[in-house]
Amino acid sequence: MTNRWSLLFVLxxxxxxxxxxxxxxxxxASELYRCVVGQCSTEVNALIFWEIRLPRVLxxxxxxxxxxxxxxxxxxxxxxGLADPYLFGVVSGAGLGASIATLLFDSQIGETLTIFGMLPxxxxxxxxPVAAFLGAIFAVTLxxxxxxxxxxxxxxxxxxxxxxxSFMLSALSHFLLFLGDPFAxxxxxxxxxxxxxxxxxxxxxxxxxxxxxxxxxLLLFGxxxxxxxxxxxxxxxxxxxxxxxxxxALGICAALTACIVAYCGGIGFVGLLIPHIVRRWVGVTSRxxxxxxxxxxxxxxxLVDIVARSALSDQEIPIGIITSxxxxxxxxxxxxxxxx
Amino acid sequence: xxxxxxxxxxxxxxxxxxxxxLSDINxxxxxxKVLGVLGxxxxxxxxxxxxxxxxxxxKEQVDWRGKSLEExxxxxxxxxxxxxxxxxxxxxxxxxxxxxxxGWLPHxxxxxxxxxxxxxxxxxxxxxxxxxxxxxxxxxxxxGGEQQRGLIARALVQKAALIVLDEPVNHxxxxxxxxxxxxxxxxxxQQQMTVVMSLHDINLASSYCDHLCLLNDGKMIAxxxxxxxxxxxxxxxxxxIPCRIRRDxxxxxxxxxxxxxxxxxxxxxxxxxxxxxxxxxEASNKxxxxxxxxxxxxx
Numbered sequence: 001m002t003n004r005w006s007l008l009f010v011l012x013x014x015x016x017x018x019x020x021x022x023x024x025x026x027x028x029a030s031e032l033y034r035c036v037v038g039q040c041s042t043e044v045n046a047l048i049f050w051e052i053r054l055p056r057v058l059x060x061x062x063x064x065x066x067x068x069x070x071x072x073x074x075x076x077x078x079x080x081g082l083a084d085p086y087l088f089g090v091v092s093g094a095g096l097g098a099s100i101a102t103l104l105f106d107s108q109i110g111e112t113l114t115i116f117g118m119l120p121x122x123x124x125x126x127x128x129p130v131a132a133f134l135g136a137i138f139a140v141t142l143x144x145x146x147x148x149x150x151x152x153x154x155x156x157x158x159x160x161x162x163x164x165x166s167f168m169l170s171a172l173s174h175f176l177l178f179l180g181d182p183f184a185x186x187x188x189x190x191x192x193x194x195x196x197x198x199x200x201x202x203x204x205x206x207x208x209x210x211x212x213x214x215x216x217x218l219l220l221f222g223x224x225x226x227x228x229x230x231x232x233x234x235x236x237x238x239x240x241x242x243x244x245x246x247x248x249a250l251g252i253c254a255a256l257t258a259c260i261v262a263y264c265g266g267i268g269f270v271g272l273l274i275p276h277i278v279r280r281w282v283g284v285t286s287r288x289x290x291x292x293x294x295x296x297x298x299x300x301x302x303l304v305d306i307v308a309r310s311a312l313s314d315q316e317i318p319i320g321i322i323t324s325x326x327x328x329x330x331x332x333x334x335x336x337x338x339x340x
Numbered sequence: 341x342x343x344x345x346x347x348x349x350x351x352x353x354x355x356x357x358x359x360x361x362l363s364d365i366n367x368x369x370x371x372x373k374v375l376g377v378l379g380x381x382x383x384x385x386x387x388x389x390x391x392x393x394x395x396x397x398x399k400e401q402v403d404w405r406g407k408s409l410e411e412x413x414x415x416x417x418x419x420x421x422x423x424x425x426x427x428x429x430x431x432x433x434x435x436x437x438x439x440x441x442x443g444w445l446p447h448x449x450x451x452x453x454x455x456x457x458x459x460x461x462x463x464x465x466x467x468x469x470x471x472x473x474x475x476x477x478x479x480x481x482x483x484g485g486e487q488q489r490g491l492i493a494r495a496l497v498q499k500a501a502l503i504v505l506d507e508p509v510n511h512x513x514x515x516x517x518x519x520x521x522x523x524x525x526x527x528x529x530q531q532q533m534t535v536v537m538s539l540h541d542i543n544l545a546s547s548y549c550d551h552l553c554l555l556n557d558g559k560m561i562a563x564x565x566x567x568x569x570x571x572x573x574x575x576x577x578x579x580x581i582p583c584r585i586r587r588d589x590x591x592x593x594x595x596x597x598x599x600x601x602x603x604x605x606x607x608x609x610x611x612x613x614x615x616x617x618x619x620x621x622e623a624s625n626k627x628x629x630x631x632x633x634x635x636x637x638x639x
């Protein structure tokens with residue numbers, strides 16, 4: 001087991017290095033080293049290193065780690081291997097927020113958002129993630145409220161409430177896009193595909209405390225989260241307040257996913273795929289699973305981003321397309337393996 | 341009721357949607373004793389166990405060690421009372437050790453670490469139930485009896501003084517039925533743990549329990565030492581099947597033989613094997629007239 005953890009740590013260190021190394025512009029290893037110590041040979045290289053590649057690799061790692069941790073936690077608290085952050089309405093809520101922001105965006109005025117003159121002009125690049133974040137939080141609050149009041153916080157009911165809310169909000173945002181400007185609709189659809197292309201360093205500064213805080217909290221509650229694997233009745237007999245614990249874990253996963261989706265759009269399947277891989281490597285208990293998800297999820301996203309950047313010579317592929325493609329193939333393989 | 345009782349239920353009643361599940365149940369059990377809860381399906385056995393272990397909303401009618409269960413926080417209660425329920429098939433493959441170590445949960449805060457002593461106690465508990473060699477095996481790959489013993493090991497790790505088990509020998513073959521019940525009896529008699537369990541097999545209950553309580557339609561029909569509860573009249577009334585009670589020649593435990601239908605032959609009550617406090621019923625005497633005395637058929 002120690003060897004496996006060592007391998008995971010090596011992977012988590014190496015993948016960002018590889019991520020920084022790869023790209024359209026050629027940055028040799030010696031130049032990378034000079035940039036790290038603050039002595040880039042040209043200003044362009046400094047710009048590529050500090051403003052483009054480093055933020056992208058950092059944000060990519062945080063996005064992968066965060067989505068994988070949220071997926072693993074949701075799968076454990078619902079005892080359902082198919083649970084995924086997106087099943088809880090986070091993406092459809094974020095999509096609705098983004099749709100509303102895009103429709104309110106007034107192209108006559110320029111790159112600013114005016115809400116019927118009530119608020120000062122807000123740059124669209126900020127309005128979109130903020131609206132998406134609010135939409136995601138709204139969706140999860142709705143799911144939590146439904147789960148807590150109507151279904152008594154049971155895992156499987158929480159999942160069903162999430163699916164229902166997800167469809168409802170998707171229908172609403174599709175209706176808004178149908179009524180609105182086709183150009184705005186294109187923007188939202190592209191955003192929903194998920195991408196790290198617009199990444200800036202400050203994204204990382206926002207995501208870092210959210211991801212780290214969530215991971216620390218989930219690790220602290222790890223032993224109690226494990227008890228949920230035994231079923232609600234059994235967990236209660238061990239002194240666990242099952243409903244409160246599950247709602248707290250869902251709240252953490254919601255904040256984590258909403259923050260990621262708001263900045264990077266809908267990157268699907270990572271939360272579903274990575275926890276299954278990690279379980280095979282380090283086991284099913286929450287603490288090991290969460291740490292494994294940070295290491296493998298982060299590395300996976302950085303490596304997939306390299307493919308997204310370099311697969312086509314003249315443009316980037318939205319990363320959500322690649323993760324979904326890999327995820328679906330993996331899923332079919334996993335089902336086949338289980339049947340064998 | 342004696343004051344030395346560890347577990348006491350006072351006029352226990354329980355309703356679900358205006359339907360009475362349990363009514364006016366009184367019982368008490370001393371430390372180091374095994375109580376078997378008997379009764380037909382729907383008699384209220386599981387509800388009684390849930391109430392005795394504090395799993396239902398109303399806890400004020402049950403006292404554990406002189407204090408109402410209501411006064412215990414969920415964590416304090418879990419340190420005192422271990423519940424062994426059937427585990428649902430888990431989607432994720434936990435090992436035996438991972439399940440047993442969950443017994444630590446009531447004793448650990450969010451920041452507490454696992455000590456060397458904890459690990460020794462964990463290994464000793466698994467050894468006590470005879471599963472040391474299977475410590476790292478996936479729980480779902482263990483046999484029914486091993487799983488049940490694994491859950492008992494978790495109760496030992498939980499350091500609980502009362503173990504409550506709902507039909508612990510369900511689905512087990514005869515060998516494991518005896519293994520599990522022998523283990524529970526030794527925990528009670530040697531380590532002074534108190535054991536409460538529901539059972540369907542009256543003969544197993546007679547062999548391994550110190551006290552029995554017999555429920556029917558949510559009411560307590562009889563309770564006390566085995567010999568005072570196992571009476572043919574009472575059992576026939578509760579289970580609606582004629583029966584005969586005898587003493588096993590080898591073990592000296594009471595045995596109940598049921599004779600389920602009128603077509604079955606039903607031997608007369610053999611006087612030699614009956615104790616003075618074991619009665620046959622009028623109902624069985626009526627059946628005697630119909631059947632021959634050559635063959636018996638028990639279930």
